[in-house]
Amino acid sequence: MSQTEATCTCGKCFEGWLSSRMRERLEYSTELRYELSKSLLRTQDGVPDDITSVLPIDYAHIDTSVHYLPAAVRTKIGPSAPSEDSPAGDTVYRGYVAVFKVIKDLIDGEDADRDGFPSVSTISDRLSKLRDASGDSSARLIAAYMDNGGLAEYALDCIVDRAREELSPLGRHYDAENQYIDAVLESEWENHAACANDLDFPLVRVKLGLSAETLGVVPDDEADSRDPPSDDE
Template identity: 25%
Template sequence: MILRPGDSPIELDPSAVLDTAAMDDLFRQVPLSILIAAGITGFKVPDIERRIRDAYSQDPSSIHVKDNQGQSALRAAIYAKNLVAIQALLALPTESGVQEELRSRDETGWTPVEACERQIRSDSELDLLLRRVREAPDSLRALYLLKKASGEDVQVTQEQFINDRQWGCSCGQCTDGWLSPRMRFRLKWAAEVAGDTMMLESEATPRQGQRLFDEPGIEFLPETYQDEGVSKSFYRGYTDAVRTVARVLQKPGRDGLPLVPNLVAEFGNQTAFFLSGGADAARHALSYALFNAMEESPLGDQTWDDMQEELAEEGDTLSARYMSLPKCANDLDFTRVAERTGLPDLERFQGYSSHRGYRMDVDDMGFRDEDDEGDNE
């Protein structure tokens, strides 16, 4: 069904393929934006590129006629993720007004570029929630074209742009497209503090043969170790594994990603006492560091962020450096880090914000946190 402003709806069979004459007749009945948006329902418009050109030639104002949702042809193409339609609209002459529309904001306050970014982010979060394997989507190709057309200085190729952003990056500086500079800094700090705390706890243990049960991080180990306790040498190996997370994150580029192979390659001799210093040791250490970082973030009690802001105001160079890093949609995406690093306990990091009374939203600068409307009712 296609809705026409101020008129009765047109019933369409999504499986139908209309001939050229029938499609031309349909063009005369409904705005171009509605026809493009119909693709969302499964109704495929054949040769949409030619039809957009023909519609513009017959009536240049047709591309600006809005549908019932207030969307022009360009906005509808973004919403429908119709790359071909976006390309056709951007290829229209300057006098078409498409360039001006790229700089305009709709009733939601978003430009076409920002609307496309939000659509991509929403799709990314849904893919992660459903554990779907993502491929480089046409929406990222569309975003690249929209940014270029709007005059943004995009200094990379389209393929590099897609590679950098296919895992949710909005800053263009995420390593491998998912580990943002701020997340790297946050996680490194959390691993360092956790490792130092564990070392102090280990040194405070009076006897070598004493079993440890309640020391920091033990709750992240398999239940057998929690129930039976661990030896001091085992715990020291665990401590070294957590501190290794920080050492790896210090490295630039892909070598600094907290992936299992990178962590295992960096393990020292002491780590061999902790789960043989293998992949399991790396996953448990990373899981502990990542959860600590999340608990002190705006998704938890926000103590770490408040501390960084205060220290930066006092002139601390390290905190000032963090505050100067670019903001990104991945800055608080702990679930993405867990998923990309292969942590088995992904559920531990999913939906964390909901029970804390936060809702994450992404603006053009990064994240903003809002009170959950449901909690206020």
């Protein structure tokens, strides 16, 4: 069982808990989530209004990240085209995607902490500043997301949990493609010794300010996905 104290065995982890390999997984998970969501929006934006009004995109049934939002927020995400039931259309969803962009910018920006990873408090502070920024194109979307109950931790929870489920051997969705990616990354990691923190997701959650367990409920994840596969699987 993971501890909440630093368990570094390589001697090079950021503040004794975040290894280079774990950070790579989190950064790649952030990029995946943002790019996948952005591609959905690009698809929507490239389709004429007369078509989307008949065949709207239902993001809640397509984008896995939506399942990391509590029901009270998730139900406010309407389809791509505004309707009588969802007059705001996909504004809340676009605000949620904007949060992933904020996290990505915090990772890639000039002021980024090259060894650490954005925490709930860091992301929340940035969202508050952007929300109040006049003339910022994402301010309206972020405000819509937050005004409807959206929090920074929901996006971060998604990033960390999908890193575990899709990008680590602990997850049920760690398929051949992702194993290949790890094999490629191994050459980049050869200067970074393996560490006990490389797969310690519970420790990462605590250090980043998340709850001990994910709040996300993804339909295609097995109910026992937190348990290691048995010899019969």
